[in-house]
Amino acid sequence: MTKNRKFTLVSRPDGEPKPSDFALVEEDLPELSDGAFLVRNHYISLDPAQRGWMSDAESYMPPIPIGAAVRASAVGRVHSSKNPDFPEGQWVVGLAAMEEFSVVEAGGFTSPVDASLVPSPTNFLSVLGAVGMTAYFGMIDDGQPKEGETLLVTGAAGAVGSLVGQIGKIKGCRVVGIAGGADKCARLTDEYGFDAAIDYRGKSQADLEKEIAAAAPDGVDIIWENVGGEILDAGITAINEHGRVVLCGLISEYNSPEPVGIRNLWYLISRQATIKGFLVRDYPPRFPEGIAQMGQWLAEGKIKHDEDIEKGIENSYDAFMKLFSGGNQGKMILDVSPES
Amino acid sequence: MTKNRKFTLVSRPDGEPKPSDFALVEEDLPELSDGAFLVRNHYISLDPAQRGWMSDAESYMPPIPIGAAVRASAVGRVHSSKNPDFPEGQWVVGLAAMEEFSVVEAGGFTSPVDASLVPSPTNFLSVLGAVGMTAYFGMIDDGQPKEGETLLVTGAAGAVGSLVGQIGKIKGCRVVGIAGGADKCARLTDEYGFDAAIDYRGKSQADLEKEIAAAAPDGVDIIWENVGGEILDAGITAINEHGRVVLCGLISEYNSPEPVGIRNLWYLISRQATIKGFLVRDYPPRFPEGIAQMGQWLAEGKIKHDEDIEKGIENSYDAFMKLFSGGNQGKMILDVSPES
Incomplete structure (x- = not known):
């Protein structure tokens, strides 16, 4: 039986x-x-x-x-x-x-x-499930990308991050991704069309701040945050006035008994920036809209996953x-x- | 001369x-x-x-x-x-x-x-200067108080905080203030009309979390943050879904060489809450609106300062x-x- x-x-x-x-x-x-x-x-x-x-x-x-x-x-x-x-x-x-x-x-x-x-x-x-809907609605509703803006994606080679970056490109943003290791970074630029990739491995927060500043010379208008900790703290130093941080995940904290948190809160005040926590939980009623748009981009070859x-x-x-x-x-x- | x-x-x-x-x-x-x-x-x-x-x-x-x-x-x-x-x-x-x-x-x-x-x-x-305009525009634009909501104000006996709490009362909120010392706490409830006051002195973060939960039994919809550090971390544990944190100041951090930051970022995700940095710098073109409204409330005796x-x-x-x-x-x- x-x-x-x-x-x-x-x-x-x-x-x-x-x-x-x-x-x-x-x-x-x-x-x-x-x-x-x-x-x-x-x-x-x-x-x-x-x-x-x-x-x-x-x-x-x-x-x-x-x-x-x-x-x-x-x-x-x-x-x-x-x-x-x-x-x-x-x-x-x-x-x-x-x-x-x-x-x-x-x-x-x-x-x-x-x-x-x-x-x-x-x-x-x-791409047509919670992962794709998270990327789509998080970007459209909270990221609010505008032509010519710069988007920084952390955990960029992950399931959500790679879609977020591609949505940013479709919307006309310069897209910078942070990922771990040379292979993932190569995928960001070669496969997903990111403009620049930063390998966080072996780097201090100060190193990361320098690399972000170099890859985003006009600063960062949107941060899509999957990681938290020092990577988020480094990203915030580059945030532009009225910048938006879409806080989707904190994977660096989940197995840590003592969260690192963020220390660069002052930048939120001085740049009048926003951190918004995102869950896809409220969005199922709008999934048909998201599935239709993501499905169309997939069919047009604009999104790889x-x-x-x-x-x-x-x-x-x-x-x-x-x-x-x-x-x-x-x-x-x-x-x-x-x-x- | x-x-x-x-x-x-x-x-x-x-x-x-x-x-x-x-x-x-x-x-x-x-x-x-x-x-x-x-x-x-x-x-x-x-x-x-x-x-x-x-x-x-x-x-x-x-x-x-x-x-x-x-x-x-x-x-x-x-x-x-x-x-x-x-x-x-x-x-x-x-x-x-x-x-x-x-x-x-x-x-x-x-x-x-x-x-x-x-x-x-x-x-x-x-009240009619930068302090009053900070309280007015930060609350109206970013706090967005609604009848029946709960507002938590930190640094509540200060110049900005005391006005913020009174605006919250005018808008129909339950208002809880955190301040240092019994005298200040008495002023919050007796002079400024707050519903409850919490003295943070000598209390651990866990103590504060308990007192906030008791004073805000329906959770907190708006946090007006002047202080940062453990006081902000304690407040965030009470934030309701779609809550708003107006980040106006971090006075506990300004003289500290190593910022404490916040560790309870996870609550922002699980409650789909927002932290927004506020500066009054962009608002001078709208000061006449703010001065008129604050002046009227002053004249009506609705605001003490x-x-x-x-x-x-x-x-x-x-x-x-x-x-x-x-x-x-x-x-x-x-x-x-x-x-x-």
Whole structure:
């Protein structure tokens, strides 16, 4: 009989998650109540935000319960159903978990999608999913790029950052990216069309400030911040008057017991600049707009995107940790499909 | 013959300014070039921003030159003039310096004012001056207070903070103030009509977080920040979704060689909140609007304000340092008028 394999949280990580914080558990498939359906997950999204959900610190979602599968976005097909709106075989995307099968109760946060419209159903987790919608709405609503402005993107080779930079180029900005390592920096300029790339590795904050000033001679009008800490502090020294910092992530802080924070707040006053925290959570009602625009740019070849796909629920830990080592090249996805 | 006495900057302060960083200098009155006029300063505004101008760190204004009188806003009367627009005896307010006489060259940043409209010409340095305009435009444009929201004001007993809280009350907010010492806290609730006051003295950040949560049971929609450091970090833990932090000052950092910064940036993301740096510098074209509204509230008795006036240019250092010891009660002003 078919079993469900789940990557569960055993203990809340203290600093960097260890293999022993998790366990792979096998269990029988559940009975479905009326209105519920069972999804066979094919692709699971791996995101830095999951690290926050593992802790019991303040967040915009409740902590993942100890013993439960790690919460994750996933795309899959309905395996069995007691809900006429979600027939067997229907492709769906939703907030599920790192497991092969997920039960969706009536009213759960899962939507049907048309997999025939995209080259791969994984696209619903990347460029047309939360990652793409984060880049699109964060830039359009909060970044507000204008022709001739300069955009600085940190974590620029990541799934969100690489899209943000390309949206900046479409909007006529000079785009500077910060990433870790020569390979990623080469991808920024060669593949994604950034105007300049800065490798942060081995550099002090003072070094970074100099490199940012050189790459952005007219200063920086928009910072898209995925990293935090010294990288954000360095970027802020270059912010122009009325500049906007879209604060999307703080990946350098997530495994750190003591956040570094930022010390260059004074620049916000002297440049009358803004830091705005961004979550895509409020945007699902506007996703059709974002998907239409991102889809059009994709079709026109104006946006390139990469997916870094690992296979097998048994490789959950290693795949997740690539997000923090900087080892991933594009959107991290775990392929748990029956064929994988 | 009349001499000018000037409070000059001798060396850039390292941390807290020392008496030896300044010198009182006496010199002859200068000859006036065409279009210039000489102002006999009566009242000089003492502001935390002056501490920034004394250093050569990044700022929105050039550093005060070594050997020059310390830059300051002042109100005074034209003493002699080669400019027909500024006849002898005219009251003026402008960006001048801590000195008894200031030369204003043609085109300088000085405006005539009608001293007959106000109880005291000092009001042009407080409630109807940069202080009042900072509170008014920072709240209206960036704080955007709405009926039923909660406003947290730090440095609440200061010149700006006390006005900010009263504007919040006029706009229908619950207003909580943080200040140092029981006397100041009593003034917040008794004189300025705040709903609650928190004394930060002797309290840890965790203590402050608890007291803020108790005083603002529905969370905080607007933080008016004058202080920075742990007080800002404590306030941010209470910020509501889509909350606004108006960053007006960081007085706890100005004498510190190593800024503390903020570590609770994550709350900005999880609450989709904004920090916006505020300077009144861009607002002079809209001052008539702000002066009219603040003047009306004053006349209606809806706004109370205090001025803390010290006398004599020879007391410049002690008066200025009251800003940092928390010893002042209301807007710090130095009276250097001929009658003083």
